[in-house]
Amino acid sequence: MDSSWEDLTLAFSRTSMFPFFDIAHYLVSVMALKHRPGAVEGAWKNPFSSWFTAMLHCFGGGILSCILLAEPPLRFFANHTNVLLASSIWYIIFFCPWDLISQGYSFLPVQLLAAGMKEVTRTWKIIGGITHANSYYKNGWLVMIAIGWAQGAGGIIITNFEQLLKGDWKPEGNEWLKMSYPSKVTLLGSLIFTFQHTKHLTISKHNLMFLYTIFLVTTKITMMITETSSVTLAPFEDILSRMLFGWQHQFSLCEKKCGAKSSSNGTGSSVSKPITDGSDDVKRKHSKKTE
Amino acid sequence: MDSSWEDLTLAFSRTSMFPFFDIAHYLVSVMALKHRPGAVEGAWKNPFSSWFTAMLHCFGGGILSCILLAEPPLRFFANHTNVLLASSIWYIIFFCPWDLISQGYSFLPVQLLAAGMKEVTRTWKIIGGITHANSYYKNGWLVMIAIGWAQGAGGIIITNFEQLLKGDWKPEGNEWLKMSYPSKVTLLGSLIFTFQHTKHLTISKHNLMFLYTIFLVTTKITMMITETSSVTLAPFEDILSRMLFGWQHQFSLCEKKCGAKSSSNGTGSSVSKPITDGSDDVKRKHSKKTE
Amino acid sequence: MDSSWEDLTLAFSRTSMFPFFDIAHYLVSVMALKHRPGAVEGAWKNPFSSWFTAMLHCFGGGILSCILLAEPPLRFFANHTNVLLASSIWYIIFFCPWDLISQGYSFLPVQLLAAGMKEVTRTWKIIGGITHANSYYKNGWLVMIAIGWAQGAGGIIITNFEQLLKGDWKPEGNEWLKMSYPSKVTLLGSLIFTFQHTKHLTISKHNLMFLYTIFLVTTKITMMITETSSVTLAPFEDILSRMLFGWQHQFSLCEKKCGAKSSSNGTGSSVSKPITDGSDDVKRKHSKKTE
Structure with a gap:
């Protein structure tokens, strides 16, 4: 059984993204664009x-990672097949008479299939980004994480920037880098694959690819069916944020109880705000649990 | 006569842009900047x-094409002669006492001469861009078109971006990439020269340069004299847009007559809008013809 | 005594920035970020x-100079030690309980020490930028000045751009490139060190480094103690602007006295405004002196 599992994951990791998975990616991306007002x-x-x-x-992801590695952002234009494929899909989706494609896409199973296939391309992109970054910086694991992440989820940043230039999007404070669920999952994947690449994880690459892709596809499809967004990572984020930033809350709470004696000097206003913020945060978490 | 034509076009294609044509280009560019409020x-x-x-x-064009090919955007700074030339022209135009240069430039013949010479530099830039892109991507005709276009007309994009950063320009929806007449003509030239470069057009390069430059200069000068803008390409655009996007209008019209039965599902609203848009478009074209 | 001076400046020019001066730089930068509303x-x-x-x-400075030389903007990520150092400082400053670091930093002597050490890193950065640019463009002194300046003061531009993207900053006309005092001083340093590098200044590099750093640190500290900003360069700027743009004012004034006869043609409005501007400027200078 072990060898058949190996065979399965090896065969999976050798699947070519072109043309079907790429088509699904272009389809989902252009449909997302079409649903913009x-x-x-x-x-x-x-x-x-x-x-x-x-x-x-x-x-977008490829363009962003090219910019970050100082490679020609136009490089994707040299891959004529993919550009023509994406252009045809754009043409069909926007200008097809009677909007046939949109109507076909409005069936949930079609959407699920396309979205699932798009998530598969994400794994391939992350690994492509990490391998590419590794050819530049041998031990630059920070660069590898960043490029893997840019390749997998950078399209969001590029399209936000494009909307800013076109005036369709007015940025709000703290909105720009508030990571969406795909960004977070891609960052997680980029972390895992980088640690696999630097031999800190002893799992083989094709097994990890298979498991991560299964994780991506199942969470995406359950999110689409249940119409929720970004639930799966919430507990882990909670633990992580409590580990990194939580202990200050306790200090702050303690300090609040003991009275705010230290807030008499010049920086007092910037001290007191995190305190209330922190306690509110803790309260919110408590009320969440009691619900 | 044929050989004298060859001699003429060959001699023309070997004309050096430096210094007189470059001076005309800088003059027209800086005067355009000066007329901004x-x-x-x-x-x-x-x-x-x-x-x-x-x-x-x-x-601007050179900077944009450098960015797109991941070359140092500061490269133009290494060409000291041209930077000093452009700086002197900027200094004279903005700080000359009694505004002598502006007054000289306000005579129409001077403007026509400068604008005509600037258009000549456009041909040279497009060809420079295509040749440069070809040294990166051997058969990348899409990249060649893009770089030729960026080199010839990219200054508009760079200066718009600069105005955005300075807060002088608020972008409007659909304004950013609405191509101006120079952009369109440059794109056309970039297409033609790329096809010439890839041997899909059997005309020799110097002949094409001569003909395209003559076309650029005459249209520019007639546009300046008649004070119209962007008329020459309208019929071709009309034909092209009818070829690419027109047949859907007919479907849409037919569909409208047969009743809008298919607009009962979820994507109905996005279907119905193009129909009215399309029919309005066709009406507008009809009313144009009857005028 | 001469040899001991040489020894001192040589030893100074061989000081390593890592870790203490780098820590001071990160501390001042992150504290500046923390004081943003x-x-x-x-x-x-x-x-x-x-x-x-x-x-x-x-x-920021390194990122900007990487962009300008078409090198990977992520290159700073490959230097793990410095990234981790800066991250730790960010973590301590923002999340330290009772805000201990901020309270420690609110003492003036600590601020003076940190600000002085940060200014020392500026000299090193300018020289690093110039040497780096020189390896690209042998005689490109304009590029050398620009990269030295970007390396030393480019952080301001990068952070402004980031604020624009986040929507925290609305650009105002003429605000973007209005140079702050650090920008001006860095530009001056970049000019001096470039001329030293191209052998137009016959002073040795380590002497120049010592003198320029002393100048930076003393002006910074006097500015912090007296709570003034950008006084030291005002007279030189005044002389320079009078040399470059002042003589037109005299023409304009003369012209004003003789009557505005030439303002009857089309470009009159653009002529008359600089006149009033100019005279106002001169008046302002006169009133400054009489104060």
Whole structure:
């Protein structure tokens, strides 16, 4: 049984992303673009701009990692097949008569299949990013994590930036880097695969790829079926944030009880705020648990 | 006669841009900057910022293509002669007593000569960009088109971006990539020269350079004399947009007549909008023709 | 005595920045970040975003010079020691219970020591930038000045850009490139060290480093003690701006006296404004002197 598991995961890790998984990725990306308000009208008025945005949605991660490694951001343009594939999908989705593709995509099983396949490409991208970064910086595990993460989830940053330039998006304080669920999961994956690459995890690469992809696909599909977002990682985040930033809360609480004697000097206002913040946070957590 | 034509175009294609055509380019670019509201007052208050903006106006295309090919954006700074030339022109235009240069430039023949010479530099830049991109990606015709276009017309994007950073420009939806007439003409030239470079067009390079430059200069000068903008390409665009996006309009119209039966499901709202848009578009075209 | 001076400056020029001067630099940078409104609350809510901003504050100059030379902006991530050092300082400053570090930093002598040591790192950064740029462009003194300046003061530009993306900062016209005092002093240093590097200044490098650092540290500390900003360079700027742009004022004034006869043509409005501006400027200078 052990050897058949090995065979399965090895075969899985050798699956080619081109063309079917890539098509699913382009389909999901361009459909996400189409559901933005004003995107359809914009495409009729200014097809070039719409096409350019679609390319950024499809190849955003690659573009970001190219920028971070000082490689030509236009490199994805040299891969004619993929550009033409993505362009055709953009053309069909936006300009198909009777909106056939959108109607087909509105069936949940089709969406689930496409979303699941898109998540598979994420694993491949993370590993591609890490391998690529490793060829630049031999032991630069921080760079490897960053590039793996940029390759897998950087499209969000690129498209946000593009919306900022087009004036469709007004940034709010603390919104820019508030990580979405895909970002967090990609960062986790990037961490795991980097540690596997630097031999700190003794699991073999194809096994890890299989397990991580299964994790990605199942969480994505359960999230789509149950229509929740970002539940799975909440407990781990809670533990992590309590480990890193939680003990100060206890100090703060203690300090509050003992009275705020130290807030008489110049930096007092910046001291007192975290205290209330902290206690509110703890209260919120308590009320969550009692619910 | 054929050989004298060859001699003429060959001699033309060997013309050096430095110094006279470059001077014309810098002159037109810096004069465009000066006519922005607040530019003159800004130059007195903050000369460094004004000089920097002028450099972006003069070398914007080169900077954009450097960014896209991951080359140092500061490379233009290494060409001291051109930087000093552009700086002198900026200095003379902004700080010349009695505004002599502006007054000289306000005569139409001077403007026509300078604008015509600037258009000549555009051909040289497009070809430079294509040749440069070809040295990176042997068969990357998409990259070649993009770099040729960036080199020839990218200054507009760079200066828009700079205005965004300075807060002088608030982007509007669909405005960012709405291509101006120079952008369109440069894209056309980039397409033609790329196809010539990849041997898909059997015309010789110097002949094509001569013809394209003549086309650029004559359209620019007629546009300046008749004070119209962007008329020449309208019929071709019309045909192209009808070829690519027009047939859906007919489907949409037909569908409208047959009744909107399919708009009862969830994606109905995104379906119905293009229909009305499309029919409006067709109506507009009809009314244009009857005028 | 001459040889002991040589010994002193040579020993000084061989001082290693790591770890104490680097720590001072990170401390001052992160404390500046902490004093921004909302930074402390933001760090509790979104630690990742706060950490990323802190890294931009600490390594901004290096990132900007990497972008300008088309090197990986992530290169600073490959230097694990410094990243971990800066991260620890960020963690201690933002999450230390009872805000001990902030209270320690609120004593003026500590601030003076840290600020002085930070200024020492500036000299090292400028020289590093110039040497690095020289390895790209042999005689590119303009590039050398720009990279030296970016390395030494580019953090300000990077953090402004980051604030723009986060929506915390609305740019105002002419604000973007209005150089702060550190920018001006760094530009001056970049000019001096470039001329020393190209053998236009016959002073030895270690002497120049010593003198320039002394100048930086003393001006910074006097500015902090007297709570003034940017006084030291004002007379030189005044002379320079009078040399470059002053003589037009005299023409303008003369022209004003003779009557504004030439302002009857189309460009009149753009001519007349600098005149009033200019005379106001001169008046302001006169009133300054009489005060």
